[in-house]
Amino acid sequence: MPWKTYRKGARFEICLWLDEDDSSHVEDFILELISNNDPDAASMDRLLLRTADHGPPIGDTTKFKHLKGTGKGLVEFKARGGARIIGFEDKENRRYICSHGVPKLKAKRFERYVSRAQDVKELYLLESTPEEGTNYVH
Amino acid sequence: MSIKNKSKETGDRLQAALAQLRKTETYDKETIRDEISELIHQIMTREGVKPVELARSLGKSRAYVTKILQGNANFTIESLVKIARALGYNFVPTFVPKETEWQSADMVHLTAKAAKASPGTTLDNENYVTVHLSTEEDGDEGNANELAS
Numbered sequence: 193m194p195w196k197t198y199r200k201g202a203r204f205e206i207c208l209w210l211d212e213d214d215s216s217h218v219e220d221f222i223l224e225l226i227s228n229n230d231p232d233a234a235s236m237d238r239l240l241l242r243t244a245d246h247g248p249p250i251g252d253t254t255k256f257k258h259l260k261g262t263g264k265g266l267v268e269f270k271a272r273g274g275a276r277i278i279g280f281e282d283k284e285n286r287r288y289i290c291s292h293g294v295p296k297l298k299a300k301r302f303e304r305y306v307s308r309a310q311d312v313k314e315l316y317l318l319e320s321t322p323e324e325g326t327n328y329v330h
Numbered sequence: 331m332s333i334k335n336k337s338k339e340t341g342d343r344l345q346a347a348l349a350q351l352r353k354t355e356t357y358d359k360e361t362i363r364d365e366i367s368e369l370i371h372q373i374m375t376r377e378g379v380k381p382v383e384l385a386r387s388l389g390k391s392r393a394y395v396t397k398i399l400q401g402n403a404n405f406t407i408e409s410l411v412k413i414a415r416a417l418g419y420n421f422v423p424t425f426v427p428k429e430t431e432w433q434s435a436d437m438v439h440l441t442a443k444a445a446k447a448s449p450g451t452t453l454d455n456e457n458y459v460t461v462h463l464s465t466e467e468d469g470d471e472g473n474a475n476e477l478a479s
Contacts, residue, residue: 254367255364
């Protein structure tokens with residue numbers, strides 16, 4: 193499964209996961225925020241650019257955190273208004289793979305996105321194992 | 331239209347939409363709001379100030395400090411000055427030409443705490459403290475190391 197680069201900064205590369213039909217859930221999500229004139233579009237873009245250039249705001253859990261429980265191994269970027277992007281970190285390649293954009297919603301529905309993100313992470317791990325040599329970027 | 335072309339089209343649309351968004355006044359306002367809250371959080375961490383302590387210094391509720399840290403508070407000159415003073419800092423506004431790539435998320439200049447120790451001191455550029463919002467050590471924290479295995 194491929195991914196595309198949103199921003200390659202000095203610290204990290206922010207990547208958007210592509211589904212089988214080559215569409216990206218996160219890309220569609222950001223486009224929707226922009227088209228709805230949602231202020232979270234700016235907040236989220238700034239957070240992703242900041243993470244690429246300077247690293248995530250570690251410790252500021254209102255904007256970035258490592259998920260626990262069923263979301264263990266996943267990270268969450270959160271915009272001011274409550275829009276979230278979940279994904280995971282490839283520490284070795286200094287890369288954040290963003291798999292799902294999540295609108296402000298109740299915890300129960302958020303769990304569904306967490307579950308899907310875990311599936312994507314598993315796929316990514318399969319795809320990016322060094323011996324297969326498929327660590328490609330669109 | 332092939333799937334690949336469709337994806338490229340969406341990608342181009344995103345790039346165009348983002349480029350447009352980044353030029354807007356709303357974008358500037360939103361990002362500055364986030365940067366201020368992030369900066370306050372950074373100073374609190376650096377100075378070991380807990381939210382409840384800041385709330386007490388400001389004479390406000392803990393919920394107000396939470397709003398500040400989320401960037402949801404209505405920042406005014408008055409509130410910014412009060413917050414800065416409560417943290418032992420001065421709030422220093424800065425205007426930069428539009429063409430300049432302002433890296434406030436990288437480093438923000440704050441008047442040194444030394445000014446408190448010797449009141450009346452005129453600060454020149456050497457008296458400024460540079461706060462790095464993110465250090466190399468920061469980035470290496472976290473628990474997402476499973477991918478390396």
